[in-house]
Amino acid sequence: MPRTRCFSEAAGANALLCVTIPLHDPKKLLQAAAKATTWTKANQALREQFLGDLQKICADAIELHELDTQRAFWRDQLSFQQRRVDQGLDESVTLWQFVEKARQAEFEYQRDKGALAATVVALSRQYGGEAWKQLQNLLDAMLN
DSSP: OOEEEEOOGGGGGGTTOEEEEOSSOHHHHHHHHHHHHHHHHHHHHHHHHHHHHHHHHHHHHHHHHHHHHHHHHHHHHHHHHHHHHHTTSSOGGGHHHHHHHHHHHHHHHHHHHHHHHHHHHHHHHHHHGGGHHHHHHHHHHHHO
16 A cells, blocks of 8 residues: 655645655556456457457358259259150250259359368367367357
8 A cells, every 4th residue: 555645734835745655566567457458459359350250151151051052943953954855845955054054053062061161170270279179069050
C-alpha cells in the first residue's frame, strides 16, 4: 500500500504539495499486465482466425451440397435419355452430351469433396492440438 504525505496549510509554500511513495516496485505488475494483454490479443486473433476458417469450410460444404444436387440431376437426365434411346424415341448420339455433363458433375463433386475433407483434416490438426481427432469428428458431423 503506498504511503501518502500531504502538507497542511500551515506549511507555507508547500501547502498544495502531496507526495505518494510506493512501497513496492510496480514494474512486476506492469510486466504481468503486458504479458496478459499480449496473450489475450494472441488468443483473440487465433479465435478470429479459427472462426474465419470455420466459416469458409461451411461455405465449401454448402457448395458441395449444391454440386451433389447437380450431380444427381445429370444422372437422372442421363437415365431418362437412356430410356428414350432404348424406346427408340431418340438417337443414341444424343446420349453423349448427357454422359459428358454427368461425368463433369461427378468429377467436380469428387474433387470438391476431397478438397473439403483435406481442409477439415488440416484445420483439425492446426487448431485441435492433441485432441485434433475429436475436432475432426466434430467438424465432419457438423458438415454432413
